[in-house]
Amino acid sequence: xxxxxxxxxxxxxxxxxxxxxxxxxxxxxxxxxxxxxxxxxxxxxxxxxxxxxxxxxxxxxxxxxxxxxxxxxxxxxxxxxxxxxxxxxxxxxxxxxxxxxxxxxxxxxxxxxxxxxxxxxxxxxxxxxxxxxxxxxxxxxxxxxxxxxxxxxxxxxxxxxxxxxxxxxxxxxxxxxxxxxxxxxxxxxxxxxxxxxxxxxxxxxxxxxxxxxxxxxxxxxxxxxxxxxxxxxxxxxxxxxxxxxxxxxxxxxxxxxxxxxxxxxxxxxxxxxxxxxxxxxxxxxxxxxxxxxxxxxxxxxxxxxxxxxxxxxxxxxxxxxxxxxxxxxxxxxxxxxxxxxxxxxxxxxxxxxxxxxxxxxxxxxxxxxxxxxxxxxxxxxxxxxxxxxxxxxxxxxxxxxxxxxxxxxxxxxxxxxxxxxxxxxxxxxxxxxxxxxxxxxxxxxxxxxxxxxxxxxxxxxxxx
Amino acid sequence: xxxxxxxxxxxxxxxxxxxxxxxxxxxxxxxxxxxxxxxxxxxxxxxxxxxxxxxxxxxxxxxxxxxxxxxxxxxxxxxxxxxxxxxxxxxxxxxxxxxxxxxxxxxxxxxxxxxxxxxxxxxxxxxxxxxxxxxxxxxxxxxxxxxxxxxxxxxxxxxxxxxxxxxxxxxxxxxxxxxxxxxxxxxxxxxxxxxxxxxxxxxxxxxxxxxxxxxxxxxxxxxxxxxxxxxxxxxxxxxxxxxxxxxxxxxxxxxxxxxxxxxxxxxxxxxxxxxxxxxxxxxxxxxxxxxxxxxxxxxxxxxxxxxxxxxxxxx
Numbered sequence: 001x002x003x004x005x006x007x008x009x010x011x012x013x014x015x016x017x018x019x020x021x022x023x024x025x026x027x028x029x030x031x032x033x034x035x036x037x038x039x040x041x042x043x044x045x046x047x048x049x050x051x052x053x054x055x056x057x058x059x060x061x062x063x064x065x066x067x068x069x070x071x072x073x074x075x076x077x078x079x080x081x082x083x084x085x086x087x088x089x090x091x092x093x094x095x096x097x098x099x100x101x102x103x104x105x106x107x108x109x110x111x112x113x114x115x116x117x118x119x120x121x122x123x124x125x126x127x128x129x130x131x132x133x134x135x136x137x138x139x140x141x142x143x144x145x146x147x148x149x150x151x152x153x154x155x156x157x158x159x160x161x162x163x164x165x166x167x168x169x170x171x172x173x174x175x176x177x178x179x180x181x182x183x184x185x186x187x188x189x190x191x192x193x194x195x196x197x198x199x200x201x202x203x204x205x206x207x208x209x210x211x212x213x214x215x216x217x218x219x220x221x222x223x224x225x226x227x228x229x230x231x232x233x234x235x236x237x238x239x240x241x242x243x244x245x246x247x248x249x250x251x252x253x254x255x256x257x258x259x260x261x262x263x264x265x266x267x268x269x270x271x272x273x274x275x276x277x278x279x280x281x282x283x284x285x286x287x288x289x290x291x292x293x294x295x296x297x298x299x300x301x302x303x304x305x306x307x308x309x310x311x312x313x314x315x316x317x318x319x320x321x322x323x324x325x326x327x328x329x330x331x332x333x334x335x336x337x338x339x340x341x342x343x344x345x346x347x348x349x350x351x352x353x354x355x356x357x358x359x360x361x362x363x364x365x366x367x368x369x370x371x372x373x374x375x376x377x378x379x380x381x382x383x384x385x386x387x388x389x390x391x392x393x394x395x396x397x398x399x400x401x402x403x404x405x406x407x408x409x410x411x412x413x414x415x416x417x418x419x420x421x422x423x424x425x426x427x428x429x430x431x432x433x434x435x436x437x438x439x440x441x442x443x444x445x446x447x448x449x450x451x452x453x454x455x456x457x458x459x460x461x462x463x464x
Numbered sequence: 465x466x467x468x469x470x471x472x473x474x475x476x477x478x479x480x481x482x483x484x485x486x487x488x489x490x491x492x493x494x495x496x497x498x499x500x501x502x503x504x505x506x507x508x509x510x511x512x513x514x515x516x517x518x519x520x521x522x523x524x525x526x527x528x529x530x531x532x533x534x535x536x537x538x539x540x541x542x543x544x545x546x547x548x549x550x551x552x553x554x555x556x557x558x559x560x561x562x563x564x565x566x567x568x569x570x571x572x573x574x575x576x577x578x579x580x581x582x583x584x585x586x587x588x589x590x591x592x593x594x595x596x597x598x599x600x601x602x603x604x605x606x607x608x609x610x611x612x613x614x615x616x617x618x619x620x621x622x623x624x625x626x627x628x629x630x631x632x633x634x635x636x637x638x639x640x641x642x643x644x645x646x647x648x649x650x651x652x653x654x655x656x657x658x659x660x661x662x663x664x665x666x667x668x669x670x671x672x673x674x675x676x677x678x679x680x681x682x683x684x685x686x687x688x689x690x691x692x693x694x695x696x697x698x699x700x701x702x703x704x705x706x707x708x709x710x711x712x713x714x715x716x717x718x719x720x721x722x723x724x725x726x727x728x729x730x731x732x733x734x735x736x737x738x739x740x741x742x743x744x745x746x747x748x749x750x751x752x753x754x755x756x757x758x759x760x761x762x763x764x765x766x767x768x769x770x771x772x773x774x775x776x777x778x779x
Contacts (some may be wrong), residue, residue: 009557091745095530095744095745095747098530098531098535098747099530100540102535117531120531120532121531123531123532123533123535123536124530124531124532124533124534124535124536124537125535126531126535216727217727218725218727272638273641273728274621274638274640274641274642277641278725279725279727318613387627418531418532418533420533421531422745422746422748425745425746429729432727432729433726433729434728436728438729454548454551454552
């Protein structure tokens with residue numbers, strides 16, 4: 001009581017005193033938080049931050065980078081490689097990576113980058129030009145020309161080095177096809193062949209999903225790379241006119257491709273639209289439907305065996321015997337008789353790195369013959385180094401290496417312009433509208449045309 | 465909201481007239497010094513709350529992006545982002561869905577259900593009301609992400625709801641795909657009702673028993689007592705509750721993102737979901753922040769309306 005009275009009587013002075021202390025403390029706190037870099041400058045230069053993607057079904061890169069870290073740290077004493085895997089799907093990984101590039105504090109020194117994002121990220125100033133470093137790297141000569149082009153930006157410089165590439169094909173379950181009376185090995189020549197076979201499978205066993213092709217926004221790039229572009233590029237149409245540097249809209253091929261997807265979904269030859277719009281649908285394709293003989297065929301990447309081989313996410317010893325691979329046909333069997341799409345991922349050096357030489361050295365270690373071979377076999381990638389491609393270990397990694405590598409002859413690449421991600425999203429939207437019955441193929445194609453015009457502008461669009 | 469202007473406001477005992485001890489007339493400087501203790505918190509708020517809001521507002525007038533040239537040197541594009549909203553199909557739909565979501569799940573669902581529960585608990589048996597209260601509050605206690613997963617597990621195709629329907633011999637629909645809005649609205653009602661219930665329980669406890677008795681003596685029936693006495697007396701709490709749950713529901717993201725991710729074909733994509741998709745999925749931060757700015761404005765409009773109502777209620 002008495003002490004309280006005392007303080008209240010002395011309030012002005014002690015109050016002011018307390019205020020002063022509080023202010024000082026607050027100011028101190030602010031100052032502290034404003035200027036405390038995590039680590040002292042000296043050691044920062046000796047730490048390399050490596051950012052990459054890792055998921056429960058994709059650990060091949062993690063293993064390779066761990067091996068590269070050991071190798072690199074042994075050869076460069078005093079340097080620590082800090083591996084920072086991001087557990088996310090492709091879309092979220094791309095977002096997280098782009099956000100980390102926005103500040104020098106968080107930007108990685110070396111990172112895993114999708115080829116189709118290289119040009120747009122170079123425009124954004126996220127990638128370091130590697131021309132000088134590559135000129136002094138003897139291994140560079142072993143990379144194929146296509147691989148060298150994968151990391152090239154609009155200014156002609158090379159900014160990223162690919163780990164491997166891939167192709168897309170039809171993967172079919174032989175037992176399901178045989179049950180429906182379809183002879184294996186199976187090679188459809190036209191879209192109609194696919195529908196005929198799928199209808200036969202449906203008739204033989206209504207419980208199986210005869211022929212799945214992804215659609216909708218949930219599967220992201222999977223929808224376009226492993227489904228829509230196989231259709232579109234087989235109609236004679238294209239997404240982007242490389243000569244004119246314009247986006248193609250209003251083509252008959254686009255509408256036909258949507259119509260094909262609509263037929264698959266309307267006749268219940270693919271998964272249900274609800275299943276298609278689940279972002280995890282591909283996990284059920286690899287982990288459940290194909291191994292259990294509940295799906296006849298799907299369009300997927302050359303990396304498919306990586307899920308089933310020993311150590312994969314959905315180990316399935318019988319895949320080599322039960323599965324077959326076929327080229328995706330063109331619409332009416334026109335030349336060149338088949339379609340495939342290629343992508344692939346690269347390693348790149350961050351533009352904001354404090355030690356570019358060390359960063360490139362690590363990149364070179366991670367991509368040397370031994371590590372590239374380990375990655376390409378573990379992840380069922382198509383090798384981009386000629387010495388890896390010639391390795392017997394690579395060629396016998398799985399029974400399908402030869403088949404999917406041959407598809408390089410008929411493959412296409414995405415137009416890797418800065419606008420591409422939005423265009424891709426517009427395509428995905430069109431497929432979603434069609435399979436859910438929201439729009440007819442013609443309406444969806446018209447909406448796509450309007451969306452593209454909005455994204456790139458009237459002058460960058462060509463009607464074909 | 466409907467009943468706020470109903471019936472005459474009963475005379476409340478006022479204690480406003482109690483005189484505060486007069487402040488010694490110090491200098492203006494001294495009066496200003498009194499504000500010093502709040503200065504740190506004001507500074508921190510400005511730094512961590514106001515600054516991001518201001519930045520987001522600024523960014524909405526530029527074409528800043530996650531990648532491409534605009535990431536390095538964003539340029540000022542004026543009202544282009546806002547113009548795009550009007551022309552683009554996604555935005556009007558998202559705005560409408562936001563209104564539906566807030567109206568159905570907060571203003572009608574959580575609010576009325578919370579009030580009903582509170583009224584029933586007041587006269588219901590104590591053990592029962594305790595059990596009900598715990599069950600309702602349990603959803604509120606769960607972190608949003610856990611509640612979202614629980615709701616997903618309930619409504620998904622092979623989820624709890626369809627299994628229950630299955631045992632009854634009925635075949636359920638694919639709720640998250642066929643009725644995405646209904647599913648997220650129900651989930652948000654389930655999650656948020658506890659808050660309204662707690663607010664109303666506290667408010668009802670404050671309604672003086674003698675007024676109720678007087679009304680009873682005058683022969684007022686149950687509904688009459690509810691509409692002419694109880695509701696007018698707790699209108700303050702009603703307005704505060706509506707304001708809080710509206711603002712909370714406007715900002716709901718995790719629940720919808722986990723359950724439907726805004727799909728199918730944008731059928732459950734409210735403004736926060738749309739803003740996230742535009743900014744981080746398509747990398748168009750400028751457009752995303754423009755949507756977020758509209759969301760802030762919508763929230764402010766609601767806030768002003770409720771504050772007005774509150775002020776009227778006090779008069």
